[in-house]
Amino acid sequence: MSQAPKYISGEEVEKLLDLKELLNSIETALGNYSKGKDGGVVQPVRLVVPIEKHHGHLGVMPGYSSSDEALATKIVAFYPENKDLPTHQAWVLMQDPTNGSLNAIIDGVSITSIRTGIASAVATKHLANPNSRILALIGAGVQARSHFKALSLLQSFDEVRIFSRTRASAQKLAKEIGKTAKVCSSVEEAVEDADIITTVSFATTPILKAEWVKPGAHINAVGACRPDWRELESRLMQESVVYCDSRDACSQEAGDIILSECDVFAEIGEVINGEKQALWEKTTIFKSVGMAIEDVLSAKIVYEKYMHQLKQDSEYPA
Ligand SMILES: NC(=O)C1=CN([C@@H]2O[C@H](COP(=O)(O)OP(=O)(O)OC[C@H]3O[C@@H](n4cnc5c(N)ncnc54)[C@H](OP(=O)(O)O)[C@@H]3O)[C@@H](O)[C@H]2O)C=CC1
């Protein structure tokens, strides 16, 4: 008899996901993805339904990893104009790959936030100068927070510069980060001399210019996930070494790549697999649009820990 699916909340996800474990797991999955058929990852480019009337988008992201025996689908809606609700709404449906039954519905807002920062941390680990001291965050929302946490797994920063559209959002984040944080009045001020730049905004036209970026800096370009949206100007894309999460997805969704017509040097998975070089002495860009396999692996860790805890609670009731 099939069991009713569990519901796992965002609070539980935050408690159960160990960031270091997730970093290792996502690094392996990105490598497997770039091996093609041999890697055992099946992940089509997501289906996106524009909800034009309400300025939103709905994405459906299925993925399967045969080596992890993990199957899940994320449903994610992004509504940049949401004010009282997070701009992303999401759920991950976790299925049993052996028979297709539904095991759990997991909060996808927390998974999206955490796994995206961790994917950028994987890229940063390979592509940034190991002596990086100054981090610039452009945007001060959910992803700015998760990226600060994830990148802090790799190193501590002497200075964290923050710019956002609304100064109050940058100030709020700066308060949370503490004494290393500095609120900036422009993108240019935030990125001057920065070693690592992370763009996590909802900009739809370029906000980061090549002339402001220190040669040798590493950029995680995380926003602009539609073919006509951009955060980085064309010259910056063309003059840097560009890596991406998925060539297939970026060639359909990443305006920064499509509209600049820049070359993509490698998928980050190819670097992980040792097939392409990590040219960290040059200015590097990691362009991500988000991959289902990152959600699948996160959901698997959460689900297994959740079930382990349930079993323990039933065997040793308080
Ligand atoms: N690559 C990936 O895997 C993923 C990418 N994303 C993308 O990351 C981006 C950030 O997402 P998230 O943090 O959840 O969103 P939030 O809505 O939580 O935060 C967005 C932040 O960007 C700021 N912002 C908006 N427009 C501009 C602009 N033109 N210039 C500077 N700052 C701006 C907002 O400003 P303020 O509040 O100050 O007004 C806010 O601080 C989005 O583009 C999203 O689609 C999200 C998930 C996965």
Ligand SMILES: O=C([O-])C1=[NH+]CCC1
């Ligand atoms: O991967 C993801 O979940 C998303 N990428 C951009 C918006 C949501």
